[in-house]
Structures are given as structure tokens and as C-alpha cells.
Amino acid sequence: MTVEVAAGAVPASGGGAELEAERMPLQLACPNCGATDLVMDAESRFCEACGYALAEPVTGEEEPAAEAAGPRACVSCGGTEIDDEGYCIDCGDLQPRRRDRMEVDLTVVAGISDRGRRHHRNEDSMALRPAVTPEGGTVVVAVVCDGVSTSERPDEASAAAVAAAARLLLAGVQSGGVAAAELTAQAVRTADEAVAALARDSDHGNPPACTYVSALVGAGSGVTVGWLGDSRAYWLDAAGGARQLTQDDAEEGSHAIEAWLGADSGAPEPHVASFTPPGPGVVLVCSDGLWNYVEQAADLAALALPQAAADPMGAAVRLVRTALDAGGHDNITAVLVPYPVAAPAEPAARGESQP
Amino acid sequence: MSQFPNFAFEINQNEFLAAGVREVHAVVTLTAAPTAGGSSAAVPAYGSPAGGASGKDNVEVIIVDCSGSMDYPRTKMMAAKEATKVAIDTLSDGAYFAVVAGTEGARVVYPTGGHLLPAGYQTRAQAKDAVSRLAANGGTAMGRWLAQANRIFDAHPNAIKHAILLTDGKDESETPADLARAIQASIGNFTADCRGIGEDWEVDELRKIAEALLGTVGIIREPARLAEDFREMTANSMGKEIADVALRLWAPKGAVVRYVKQVSPTLADLSGMRVPGDNPLTGDYPTGAWGAETREYHICVEVEPGNIGQEKLAGRVQLVAKDSGGATLLGEDKIRAVWTEDEDLSTRINGRVAHYTGQAEMARAIQEGLDAQKAGDLDTATSRLGRAMDLAVESGHEDTVKMLRKVTEVDPATSKVRAKAKVDKGDVMELDVVSTKTVRAKRN
Numbered sequence: 001m002t003v004e005v006a007a008g009a010v011p012a013s014g015g016g017a018e019l020e021a022e023r024m025p026l027q028l029a030c031p032n033c034g035a036t037d038l039v040m041d042a043e044s045r046f047c048e049a050c051g052y053a054l055a056e057p058v059t060g061e062e063e064p065a066a067e068a069a070g071p072r073a074c075v076s077c078g079g080t081e082i083d084d085e086g087y088c089i090d091c092g093d094l095q096p097r098r099r100d101r102m103e104v105d106l107t108v109v110a111g112i113s114d115r116g117r118r119h120h121r122n123e124d125s126m127a128l129r130p131a132v133t134p135e136g137g138t139v140v141v142a143v144v145c146d147g148v149s150t151s152e153r154p155d156e157a158s159a160a161a162v163a164a165a166a167r168l169l170l171a172g173v174q175s176g177g178v179a180a181a182e183l184t185a186q187a188v189r190t191a192d193e194a195v196a197a198l199a200r201d202s203d204h205g206n207p208p209a210c211t212y213v214s215a216l217v218g219a220g221s222g223v224t225v226g227w228l229g230d231s232r233a234y235w236l237d238a239a240g241g242a243r244q245l246t247q248d249d250a251e252e253g254s255h256a257i258e259a260w261l262g263a264d265s266g267a268p269e270p271h272v273a274s275f276t277p278p279g280p281g282v283v284l285v286c287s288d289g290l291w292n293y294v295e296q297a298a299d300l301a302a303l304a305l306p307q308a309a310a311d312p313m314g315a316a317v318r319l320v321r322t323a324l325d326a327g328g329h330d331n332i333t334a335v336l337v338p339y340p341v342a343a344p345a346e347p348a349a350r351g352e353s354q355p
Numbered sequence: 356m357s358q359f360p361n362f363a364f365e366i367n368q369n370e371f372l373a374a375g376v377r378e379v380h381a382v383v384t385l386t387a388a389p390t391a392g393g394s395s396a397a398v399p400a401y402g403s404p405a406g407g408a409s410g411k412d413n414v415e416v417i418i419v420d421c422s423g424s425m426d427y428p429r430t431k432m433m434a435a436k437e438a439t440k441v442a443i444d445t446l447s448d449g450a451y452f453a454v455v456a457g458t459e460g461a462r463v464v465y466p467t468g469g470h471l472l473p474a475g476y477q478t479r480a481q482a483k484d485a486v487s488r489l490a491a492n493g494g495t496a497m498g499r500w501l502a503q504a505n506r507i508f509d510a511h512p513n514a515i516k517h518a519i520l521l522t523d524g525k526d527e528s529e530t531p532a533d534l535a536r537a538i539q540a541s542i543g544n545f546t547a548d549c550r551g552i553g554e555d556w557e558v559d560e561l562r563k564i565a566e567a568l569l570g571t572v573g574i575i576r577e578p579a580r581l582a583e584d585f586r587e588m589t590a591n592s593m594g595k596e597i598a599d600v601a602l603r604l605w606a607p608k609g610a611v612v613r614y615v616k617q618v619s620p621t622l623a624d625l626s627g628m629r630v631p632g633d634n635p636l637t638g639d640y641p642t643g644a645w646g647a648e649t650r651e652y653h654i655c656v657e658v659e660p661g662n663i664g665q666e667k668l669a670g671r672v673q674l675v676a677k678d679s680g681g682a683t684l685l686g687e688d689k690i691r692a693v694w695t696e697d698e699d700l701s702t703r704i705n706g707r708v709a710h711y712t713g714q715a716e717m718a719r720a721i722q723e724g725l726d727a728q729k730a731g732d733l734d735t736a737t738s739r740l741g742r743a744m745d746l747a748v749e750s751g752h753e754d755t756v757k758m759l760r761k762v763t764e765v766d767p768a769t770s771k772v773r774a775k776a777k778v779d780k781g782d783v784m785e786l787d788v789v790s791t792k793t794v795r796a797k798r799n
Contacts (some may be wrong), residue, residue, distance in 0.1 A: 077608070087667075088607075091607050091608050092607030094665050094666035094668070120695065128525070150700075
């Protein structure tokens with residue numbers, strides 16, 4: 001696969017330095033056969049040379065393997081017939097949807113995305129999965145996007161963004177040979193294009209838009225984050241080193257973001273930063289539905305740790321419940337990656353969704 | 356099954372409602388594209404059985420007022436005969452047609468043999484000959500005219516059925532209840548465009564007929580213009596591609612459908628024409644026959660408010676073509692309701708809903724203003740007609756602005772619009788007629 005990418009002299013651990021990037025082709029090689037004409041788009045995700053299936057990110061929106069598909073009763077009126085779009089054919093109420101609460105526990109990384117208590121749908125999306133480098137190291141990929149609620153179809157925007165970005169990040173990690181910062185910058189651009197492609201004439205000047213934050217957390221390579229908007233990544237540890245790794249594209253205290261993904265984004269330069277953890281801890285990638293209630297890294301660390309190290313899912317449950325109990329005014333998404341990264345129990349490229 | 360035109364189906368609304376809000380508004384925009392072969396109504400259909408399954412048979416009934424007053428002045432009857440002949444010439448070859456002379460009764464002057472004949476060289480000549488022999492003599496009972504048309508159309512259940520009704524006077528040879536019953540019996544069976552010639556007819560009376568029969572009202576102040584008007588109405592009718600189309604609306608249990616109104620090209624309240632569907636939550640509103648055209652409908656449904664964050668389906672709107680074989684779905688979309696505490700969302704005004712709300716208010720203001728003016732209540736007339744003028748200017752409704760100027764004047768003291776004390780009767784009727792014509796909403 002050949003793509004335009006930002007390539008620059010990026011320090012391996014830039015300590016928050018942003019990329020000054022110039023565009024150069026990014027070459028990804030098949031991790032299995034080494035072919036460099038890797039085909040990777042929305043339709044085909046296989047190496048054309050050897051048929052090797054690239055890792056697919058897990059978003060929590062996947063269809064359950066075998067769920068009893070019997071008739072459901074309407075949660076509002078008890079009616080027994082729900083139409084194909086999820087509306088009760090008696091009272092018209094939309095039934096709870098899969099995206100209202102998505103939970104993914106892959107042990108080495110876990111995440112929850114919740115509709116919250118006040119919004120009518122979940123416009124956040126997440127994608128996560130560990131991948132194995134050609135050298136055998138494990139790198140965890142975590143992406144969170146938050147749909148801009150004043151744009152059209154923000155839920156579709158965030159879903160398209162996380163899928164496109166995570167797919168590229170996973171392929172890049174598996175393929176190897178591309179620096180994490182370079183790969184991250186390219187993932188933001190790929191996500192921007194994916195969201196821009198959703199725009200229609202009927203959007204009345206408000207094409208789908210969303211924020212972006214991703215983290216690559218490697219066993220040996222540290223943490224690389226990329227972002228646009230006000231979704232955040234934090235480093236949380238118990239040793240007093242907890243800190244926010246991203247810097248919002250918004251005025252202090254304002255929710256009016258100044259950079260986003262979408263057809264009207266103006267293709268902004270992604271922010272990319274690298275961080276070398278001083279010791280064990282956890283990387284938190286989240287939307288503002290969480291940090292609106294608990295903003296300080298130390299407070300988040302106090303909630304998540306020590307549980308997050310061994311049970312990131314349990315810690316994610318706790319973080320999300322805290323935001324819900326405080327009012328849940330926005331959609332809440334939290335993805336936790338314990339550090340140091342553990343080798344996945346299952347083959348990383350085959351991770352399955354957990355109910 | 357015949358091929359139906361393709362319909363573009365669009366719903367415009369702001370689905371976001373503040374807590375506790377019950378009313379959900381939406382504007383449905385329907386555009387029928389011309390079918391392949393466009394005006395294939397010109398294909399001769401001689402000898403084909405009436406009401407064939409194609410759904411493309413046209414039946415036209417022209418009802419000409421032959422009351423005694425049509426001869427005063429004589430130009431009215433002369434214009435009516437001339438216009439009817441033009442209409443006969445405008446019929447597509449093969450279209451079935453009849454001419455009815457309307458008085459206190461309703462006599463079919465063509466054809467005289469009891470069943471309709473397709474338009475052709477000979478039948479047109481015979482019909483025009485019969486029209487030439489029409490004489491003005493008698494009263495006016497429009498209910499009987501409609502009943503006669505209904506009987507004629509009954510032999511062609513699946514055809515595209517249209518009537519042109521011309522009168523010059525009031526419905527004085529029967530009671531208003533007689534007329535109302537005849538209108539009721541005609542709803543959904545055929546559509547009708549109504550024209551009044553001169554100034555001695557009642558706009559309200561013709562509007563009742565035209566609204567119920569999904570047609571237009573027009574005033575003919577110069578008899579010489581009647582022929583062109585008849586030609587246009589006939590051509591428009593011949594251009595219809597599909598006979599019987601209905602808006603099918605599902606609303607949730609406990610909801611009240613406040614109204615279903617056509618808002619473009621003219622205002623017509625369809626609420627009272629609801630035909631219950633198979634399911635108690637579903638009803639059909641007739642929209643008549645369609646050619647290549649665009650129409651818009653404003654639907655208002657009142658629902659039980661949901662909690663913040665809840666989404667409810669407030670309506671499912673379908674467009675269905677109905678014939679003896681059943682109903683065919685031509686398009687559908689949803690009216691949604693989402694309760695939110697985000698004021699940025701709930702206070703958004705949908706441009707299209709606002710536009711047609713304004714057009715309906717304009718029509719009401721004109722009719723109330725004209726009523727007040729007639730009753731000598733100039734203060735009310737000034738306030739209502741002034742409001743109408745503002746709305747007409749705002750929406751760029753130039754015809755209405757022009758006609759409002761004829762019944763109002765600028766008060767030199769305040770430089771504001773005020774109702775004239777003395778107005779020309781024809782000007783008032785013309786404004787009344789134009790009040791229910793709307794201008795299309797701009798793209799929002």
C-alpha cells in the first residue's frame with residue numbers, strides 16, 4: 001500500500017513535541033509475506049499476494065456471535081413488535097441500541113462507550129486491539145472519537161473515523177518499519193478523509209464531524225498519542241506522575257472545539273506527541289463525557305488504580321459509572337491500556353469481542 | 356401492474372424537542388419524475404375497454420353552467436362554449452370525455468348514448484356540435500352537477516378522472532347540505548378544478564368543492580381568457596400519469612394527528628379526508644392523480660412527550676398508489692421526535708416548516724381581513740391585511756402583494772398599510788382566490 005504520509009525527523013520519545021511533518025509516501029509491507037503492495041481499504045483487508053488477513057479493530061459494535069434473537073418487548077409500553085429500525089410499532093419509542101453501551105475487554109486493553117443519561121444516542125466511538133510487530137513485540141492500538149453533535153450524523157462520523165484510523169494503525173504496527181509518530185499522523189489524516197467522505201449535499205453546510213484521539217502503547221516503544229479536538233489521553237500512575245498527554249483544541253473551559261475531522265475540517269495538521277512512561281501505570285484514552293466530571297489526571301488515577309493494572313475492564317466500569325452518577329450529560333467513552341503492555345493471550349490479530 | 360413514476364421523497368423537520376413538547380411538525384416534499392415515454396397519453400386507445408388495468412385511461416368531464424344568468428352579458432355563454440371546444444381539442448386522442456350542461460339539473464349533452472366514447476376526429480366534432488347548441492336557461496345546483504359527474508366516472512374505476520366545473524353564480528337551486536353531501540360523495544373518486552366567471556359567484560363555495568376534490572379555484576374576470584384557462588386545465592389533466600395516490604400516515608398509539616395539509620402549490624387541508632387503514636394507527640389521505648410535478652405537505656402530530664434523550668417515531672409517512680389490485684408503495688420516510696435539553700438543537704427552526712406555517716398564516720390573514728373589510732370593521736381589516744402584506748413581502752409572494760395593494764392604501768399619517776373603505780368586488784374575489792396559492796420554500 002502506498003499512501004501519502006507525514007514523515008519527519010521525529011524523536012523516539014519527543015516528550016510532547018509536536019510533529020513538523022512533510023508528506024512522503026508511506027510503505028507498508030505484509031507482515032506475512034513481505035509484499036509491499038498491501039491492499040487495505042474499507043472493502044478488502046487482505047494482502048493480495050498471500051491472502052493474509054490484517055487485524056480488524058474491535059469497536060464493541062460488532063454483531064454478537066449467537067444471541068437469542070427472539071421477540072423483544074418494548075421497553076416503554078411492553079408492545080411485542082419492534083420494526084427493523086428499532087422502533088416499537090405501537091408507541092413508536094426507539095428501543096435501546098447496541099451502541100448505547102459498548103463494552104470490549106481484551107485483557108491487555110479494555111474500553112466502554114456509553115450513551116450517558118441525557119443524550120438520545122451514543123455519538124462516541126472507540127476501536128481497540130493489540131497487534132504484534134514483525135519483531136514479536138506487542139503494541140496496543142486505542143482510538144476514541146466523539147461526534148460533533150451540531151453536525152449531521154455525528155454518530156456515523158465517529159464510527160467511520162475510529163474504524164479507518166485503527167485499521168491503518170494495526171496494519172502499520174503489524175507491517176513494521178514505520179515510526180509510531182508517522183503512523184499516528186497518517187491515521188489522523190486517513191480518519192479525516194473517511195469522515196469527509198460521509199458528507200452529502202443534504203447536510204445543509206453541517207457535514208458529519210468528530211474529534212480524534214489515538215494511542216499506540218508499545219512494550220518497548222513507549223506511548224505515542226495523536227489528537228484533534230477535545231478528546232484526551234492521560235497517563236495515570238500511582239507514583240505521582242499522572243498527567244494529561246494531549247492538549248485540547250479549544251479555549252480553556254470552552255466546549256467550542258477549534259479543530260475536528262470532516263469535510264469542513266480544513267485538513268488540520270494532527271497533533272502528535274510521544275511519551276516514555278517512568279514506570280508502571282495505565283494509559284487512558286477518553287471523550288469529554290468522562291473528563292467533564294473528573295478532569296485532573298491525579299483524580300482519574302485515584303479512581304482507576306490500582307485496579308486498572310490487572311483489570312482494565314473493571315477500572316473502565318468504575319470511571320464510566322462515576323460520570324453517569326454525576327449526571328452523564330454527554331456520551332462517555334474510556335479505553336484503558338495497562339503499562340507495561342502484556343503479550344496478548346490470544347493471537348493479537350484474532351482478538352474477539354467480549355459481550 | 357403499470358409502471359409508476361419515480362417519486363423523490365423528502366422530509367424536512369427539526370426532530371429535536373425541548374422537554375415536555377408534544378407537537379411534532381414536518382414538511383413532506385414529493386416530486387414525481389416523468390415516466391419513460393412522457394406524455395404517452397397521446398397513444399390512441401380506440402376500442403380499448405373503459406377503465407383498463409393500465410391506469411393510464413383519462414376521463415374528462417366538462418361541466419358548463421347553463422343557468423339563465425350566463426347570457427347576461429352574452430359574452431359569458433359565448434366564452435364558455437368557445438373554451439369547452441378548446442378543451443375538447445386539447446384532450447389526448449383516446450381520452451374518454453363528457454360535456455354536462457349544469458342548471459338546477461345536470462344534463463349530459465355529449466355523449467348521448469349512455470357510455471363514453473374516446474376522443475377522436477368524429478367524436479370531437481360531434482361534441483363540439485353539441486356544445487354549440489348549449490343555451491342558457493335555468494338555475495344552479497352544483498351538487499347535482501357533481502353527482503352527475505360521479506355517475507359518469509363510476510364506469511371507469513381505475514382511470515384518471517378529472518372534472519372542470521365552470522359557474523357564474525351561487526348554488527341557489529339546492530341547500531348547502533345538498534352540496535356538502537355531493538362533495539362528500541365525490542371525494543377520492545375524481546379531482547376537479549373550478550372556475551368562476553364574472554363577479555356573482557361565491558369564492559368560498561367553489562373553494563369548498565375544489566379543496567375537497569384536490570383541485571384549483573380560479574376567477575375569470577375577462578371572458579376572453581377562459582379558453583386559454585380551459586386548455587391549460589385539460590392539458591394538465593392529460594399529463595397525469597397515475598390515478599389514485601394517497602399519503603399513508605402511521606402515528607403512534609396515543610398520538611393525535613393534528614393536521615395533514617397540502618401546502619404547495621396551493622393550501623388544502625386533507626385532515627378531514629382520512630380513510631382508516633388496516634391498522635388502527637394508520638390512515639390514508641387522498642392526493643388524487645399525479646403527473647410530473649412537486650407537491651408539499653405539512654404534517655403535525657401531537658405525541659406523548661418522552662424523557663430527555665428518548666427518541667420516538669412520531670410518524671411514518673408512505674406514498675401509495677391505489678387501484679383495484681391493491682396498494683403499491685412509492686416511497687416512505689420517518690417523522691422523528693427526540694427530546695433534548697440542548698437548546699441549540701431544540702430551538703433550531705426548520706426553514707421549510709417555518710415557510711409554510713407563514714404561508715398558511717398569510718392565507719388566514721387575507722380571508723379574515725377581507726371578511727372584516729366586508730363587514731365594515733376597518734380596524735380588524737387593517738391589522739389582518741397588514742399582517743398578510745408583511746408575510747407576502749417576506750416570502751416573495753409577488754401576486755399576493757400586487758393584489759393586496761388593490762384593497763389597501765398607505766395611510767399618509769403613519770405611512771402604514773390600511774384597509775380601503777371602498778373596494779372593487781372583483782379585486783376582493785381575486786385576492787381571496789389567490790390567498791391559498793403558496794410560493795415554494797427555498798432550499799434550506
